[in-house]
Amino acid sequence: MPIRRTFLDWTRPALPAVVEYLRQHYARRDTWDLDQVVLVFPGARAGRRVLELLVEQAAGHQLQLRPPSVCTVGVLPELLYESKRPFANDLVQRLAWIKALQELGPEACRPHIHQLPDANDHDQWLELAALLERLHRELAADALDFGRVAERGRELGGPAEADRWQYLHRVQERYLAILDELELWDRQTARLFAIAQHECRTDREIVLVATSDMNLAMRRMLDQVGDRVTAIVHAPAEWAERFDAHGCVIPDAWQDVPIPLTAPQLRLVEGPAEQADAVLDVLASYAGRYRADEVVIGVPDEQLVPLLLRRLAHVGLAARWVVDKTLRETAPYRLLEALAGVLRRGRFADFAALLRHPDVSDWLAAQGFADPWLVELDAYYRRHLPTRFGHWEGDVQEHARLREVAARLQAVVQPLDAPAAALSDWAGPIVQLLRTFYGQRELLRDDPDERRTVKALSELRAALELWQRLPPPVAPVLTASQAFEQLLRDVADAQLPAAQTPDQIELLGWLELPLDTARALIVTSFNDGCVPTSVNADLFLPDALRRQLELLDNRRRYARDAYALSVLCAAREDLTLVVARQSAEHDPLLPSRLLFATDRQTMAERARAFFGRETTAVPPRSVRHTAAVPPQRAALAVPRPARLAQPLTTLSVTAFRSYLACPYRFYLRHALGLVPADDDAEELGPDMFGTLLHEVLREFGTSAARTETDAGPIRRFLHDALNRYVTRQFGADHLPALAVQVVQARMRLDAFAQWQAQRTSEGWLIEYVETSGGASPACLPIDARTNVTLKGRIDRIDCRDGQRAIFDYKTGDAAKSPRETHLKAGKWIDLQLPLYVLLAKTLGITEPVELGYILLPKDVAKVGASMAEWTEPELAEAIAVATDVARRIYHQQFWPPTYPPPEMLTEFSAICQDQTFHPLLSGEAGPEAEA
Amino acid sequence: MSSVRHVLISASAGTGKTFQLSNRYISLLARGASPDQILATTFTRKAAGEILDRVVVRLAEATLSADRHQELIAHVDAPCLSQDACAQLLEQVLRQVHRLRISTLDAFFAQLAGSFSLELGLPTPWRIMEALQEKYLRSEAIELTLQENTHQDAQRLVHLMAKGTALRSVSDLVRGTVQELYDLYLETDAAAWQQIPQPRLLPSGELAELIEALRTADLPVDKRFENARARDLDAAAVSDWEAFIGGGLAAKVLEQESTYYRKPIPADVVKIYRRLIDQAKAVLLDQMARQTQATYELLDKFHALYARLKHRARALGFEDVTRALVAGQRPGDLARQHFRLDAPIEHLLLDEFQDTSLPQWRVLEPLARFITAANSPPAAGAHRAGASFFCVGDTKQAIYAWRGGKADIFDALPAELPDLTQESLTTSFRSAPAVIETVNRVFSQLTRHGHLERFHEPVAAWCAKFPQHTTARQGLPGYAELWSAPDGEAGDSPDDVKLAAAAGRIAELTRSAPGCSIGVLTRRNAVVSQLIYELRRRRVPASEEGGNPLTDSAAVQLVLSLLKLADHPGDTVARFHVARSPLATPLAYPDHRDDARTLALARLVRVRLLHDGYGRALEQWAELLEPNCQRRDVSRLEQLVDLAYGYQPLATLRTSDFLRYVELERVADPTAADVRVMTVHQAKGLQFDIVVLPDLDAQLVGQSDACVVGQSSPTGPIDRVCLYRNASIQKLLPAELQRLFEAYTRQSMEEALCVLYVSLTRAIHALYMIVRPSTSSERNLPRTSAGLLRAALTDGQPLPGDVVAYQHGDPQWYAQLPRRPPAASTEVAVDRHIELAPLPDHLQLEWTSPSQLEGGHRIRADRLLDLSGGAGAARGTLIHAWFEQITWLDDNPPTHNSLRRIAHGLDTAGLDVEQQLAAFDSMLQMDDVAAVLRRSFYQSSGDPDLQQCLAATCGSEAVRAEVFTERRFAVRDGQHLLSGVIDRLVLIYRGTQLVAADIIDYKTDAARREDTDRLDELWAYYRPQIEAYRRAVATMFRLPQTQIMARLLFVTPGVRRDVPMHR
């Protein structure tokens, strides 16, 4: 017996009409027994909504309701036949595909697959399997297998394509055989089998509600139980010929259906922001006519959801999208992801990330590690540049706490540091890991963060349970980090539903809209590719082949959406379609083809309006708050220095350069001692590279080798000292670039050795190394009673027959002379060397001295001394400048900052607003106030 | 359909390429081509969009207006196209928008590669890499490159690449090398890097003899000869052969000169020098060869690692896609391509062809050949009558060589493809006569520059090819000038002075020509930021093309400091920044020295980022900040929040990753400016009312590329690579290598002229060229763009400061423009009030299923993480399904066979069904379980709960029990819609009167009978669920809750636990 079709007028929403229909047919006296009814919907939401309506109606009519079974088309088949064997779950299916591919081997796949994934590239195997699985499902849904396509493929793509499908067919056969060996069933194949054997049965009443697009397998199954099936079609009875016997749209009948959209229903806008604006505009235009639950926003492009939710929230409207988050965004997932990184690469950076997970730091805190070990971690990295976590260099005290933190973590990760094992065996250790971090927690469902954690942990547990039950023949042997990857893949896209309250405006996907009951509807992203979607080119099934095989093709997609849009036009009091010109990435978008299903005049006008940008008024990009911002409002300003409790009375000789560059930045650096922190160095920075060379040269300066006149022993000493330092500071485990940098440093030292030998043979001897002067400090006078003490360390003082030379080692790449460094356009910008003269005086060196740099630049030919050769008056001027600077510092003259910003002290660029449109100093009016 | 000519059009700037393309497109449609058979490609997505816009709008207008229809057919190669036919074509295009192939070349290739991923060995699925991802993957590959080498290898490589210097930053060096040369690496094979000949080196003994011979050779008695020899000997002694040949006697001998300071160099000395020079050549060539080889090795290692990382991340660059397509090419591909692309491509329309790279052409070539081949067999399923090829380009605008663009292909096409008709377009539809005439003057008179030396010939050749331009916009007011910036103070950098002057000039222009768009075009990136800075100092709103990173807002910087603090609580700079900001109060963080509060704040920030996501979290902080922000900062903050939402899918546990992301992403300032500053390369395809060129003084051929390359033909592969060396070393090279350098010089010069051409032709009305004044030491015109312009446009004499050295047109040109309204504020008030109708009470129900209530509101996480059941869930489902079969145990219990059949339909992986069956049997043996499954239980009223219930009812009829298994329900429960399934529901009647109900819920938890603690815990855990059932049953059957019993049946230990009514 054929399926009964019932047409429900589409001028009112479908679901209330369906409920009415059910009441008329099934309510008896005071009971409404739908126990034997199966209501079938295209999507899950309509099922929930209908249940609500049933409960309401039952209450309204004083009926005792026995609710029906409610399901989606996707799960209906299993209600219609009895399976002979358990079904393989998704994971087993996927692993069986992998096994099938592997068994057929690398030779068989060529040239269809360039290369099978590496044996250890489990991830790629899974992707390949997923690809075949999808293909298998899609074809089976329309009652096809790969072999059948191979036969048909010849008609289209020539012998090469047919060969390919032959190969796929072999893989598919192998796949089914593998499941067979496991005594499991492939769900798709089971359905086809049931169809072929005429095994579909049901003793319930099946009511299809607006299932306007069902695949062939489904339709065949329904045919076998036709006498128990009613298809409710949401369309006027006059349109009956546009639907087939199952109540599905007939593609050809919908290609030219005109869609009665009017100009006011269309909004052409630029990009996502303007789409959101348009939605707000339309909502405002409703002027209170609808309640929140009577308005729905259709979102065919989910990317728009976050923006819409935000913009609605800004104007005080609550809105809801069904998915709150995916599991990928939850804390436990992130924790596992970080752990996977640690297991896979084990780099320092992986630990550094893991340790920043709040659940890890909380766990550590719970064990008494609440102290600032994160600060220590950064500091340790900056000193020692380790590549891995767990080797320790330097003083024990310096990292005692870190070692303990590391030990705790290692202990947790330890059980996973095991050889590859069957996937099933990893479930236990992984769950144990989760228990370590979360097990002791009490989670509150009322707290949104914790509710997500509850859901995430449950999903993870469920996924791991599946592992435990894997049939051994398909369970892959994986390393711990591969197992983590598998787990993360298994759960990543699981969705956490958003909480629901009655005052929310719902955002719904396109497919949910026809069965929704709201009175007013705004559909966003009414663009081609969203409505309707289309597939043209494809890896397996280009549109022409789809059409040939009667699979879901572009025409069917168009028909489905033309029908849906017709329903929306008919059944909504208010309908607005928003069409965008650009995606969030500024890619041009195309309008939906459905907009042009109209008369030619309208078509041409719409086309001109959409594609002819200059002819339409493009609404300006709105900026949410700015219009409301009073122009006089104060802007963020660079904070003024606070008065120091004690004036600075000790100054390092190098600090003068900072003050001369910028008094304010000097204040930040030297008065407040602000320093940035990071842990992203990839190699020795200029400072550390300098320290490296300085350390080696300091050691040399106090060694016996310093008197050598032959470069050989000097070089040997320097090499040894360098190696000692590197071993002490960085150990064996350090960043790869560092090894090369050490060699670069050695080249500079080699050149230095040459120069040094020469210098010694000229009679110069190293007298002092790294001296900070004599017992009484060097000073600069502030006033009659006050002095500022100079601090500094002279790298070295050489001496020959009472004649002395003061040197600073310079290790920058460039070879800049003292003059270039100290003076710019005739003005002193640095005072280091002149101030050394004062420091030297405290050593009793009073006679005129030479001043200079020993350069160790990248061009090793330039290694050697570069003397300052300043005149006495020049030096006197420098000291005068220094004295002035010292006074200004003493009197706390730190304001204002210097602009344009100096090239040094760039770490304060954010505070000083260096990159800003117009830096604003505290006390100034903002630029906009002036404008 | 009659066949269409294959055309190649040279289209000068502003001559309407898009218009030509759309003409062609419409003509093809008119001749019956289906839109999906026409592939039209260009280089930017915007340009692709414009082509389609033009096609659609012209057809739409022709449909709507007779005049427009006439206009259309005047330009389209289909004179008899009726208005009605236009409408039909329009409909055809619109109904097929999903099948159009108007795209960038990259997008087309990506689609093609996507359709052949498996055959091409691409990962599945793959995506095009994001900029940030690319950066990370590259860094990681570089790190691995260094790591994978033994130290010695790495040292050797670095040493060779650093040309022997001991520079500090190894990462920079490697990154720089990769940055500059990786694309070249991809285009070449190993052999190309091994083409440097390696002459024989002298054995060391022989060399020592030679040096000795030089030391002792007789020289003319002249201190200068002696000094020169000493210098040369020193250089030779330390093997500094570069210094050796760089000056003195060696240089003279090398130059084939026979005298030094007018004195003859003795013949035997010359001989010695010749041999030493040979040695120098050999050594230097050897070095070059080894350095080139070392560079290749490094790139090769990097490539292997990088490719692996990309594969793993399933991310590809566009160049990977192109390369994969080239590598995967097989004969006979076209038919399969057409099949998988779902339509044969019969018509090619290629835009901006001069920018096509060699690999890109390799992919297109078979298609182009197929289309242009007269007698080729038809494509599968297609008729070949009217295939056509159309290509537009302009070799004068070939400025993308650095990106692989290869203008030579354009020139070579006529020879490569048959029957190509060449056309050229030289009439501008853009620029005013003053501009066009200036352009003509420049490019016809460049050779007046008398000191171009090796550049002369390429300049002359370029000019010879230059076609005189005309303009269709004769009436347009216009002006062009060449102005020298004022002289600066001594010590000032002339460039700084010039840029400051240029900024002043631009400021003036914004005042005198309000509403006009101003394009400030530079050659160098650094100049862009400097100019922006200068303009902002003058309060001239100027935007950088493509936008600036959001870090140009103080408010954004502050939020970023907060994030920095979260990652690095030890960062006192960030701490101070936050503590001294308006965020201090709402975040309760007043003192940057407070360690404890810092750590708490850092944790809070990380927690919010993790749980709320970057978007939501940043939004909340931005809101705290907004009351202290002016408009611009507010809008920048908003953009930051947008960016943060977009970043969320990439989010990591490190905020530093986000900070890098923000620094990389350019976001256009919403307070859009009329003045846009950009490099010439970014200005390609744009036009401005006014163009200002302030960066004309850089050397024409600036910083040299790292390599020069050679190829046997313009469209042939690169077959030799040689690291770049300076002029003195170039002289030592064998002729074939010298030719590479010459060719390189020529190409660089040509490109410099292209850049100049593109800059000049962007202007609609006015062109301001700003150059440095001559220095006092200037003898000749400099070899710069400024020098060329001065040669062409002025008398070529030294140029004092602040002088207009050339002007053409009307300096007051803007006075003739209609007064434009000042740029409308781009902001609109969106402070909407949106009103909704009020909600009634009890409106929408919140859904609850009782199982969600398990555990109540407080859950111990280890309970969620209990794997102990192993196949717990599956076992639970199975046991439930079996219990469902039991109505009354005293009737007819289910047979084993029927139970087995039920098991078949379930996922029982990991379960031994027979074993479970036995277990099920024993469950049914257990008293607690069996009792409630029997009728007698309800009839005997031995159960105290039941007794109590019955006692509360009156009547004396016999008690009758009715059982429902798996009873579905849906009821309203306050604000909730409670729906679910009750395992077993027993309704108890007295006569016909329903007097009580009993709810039984099976639980399959593993627990031992004696373990009462565990059972208590489970009981408490499930209790909320059972209470919900009770409420549901009460509503359904209108029974008081006191009349409803409920029990948990722990079937594994066989324990029954009643759930008494909460009273």
Ligand code: SF4
């Ligand atoms: S002063 Fe004389 S004795 Fe002292 S170190 Fe110098 S050279 Fe030697």
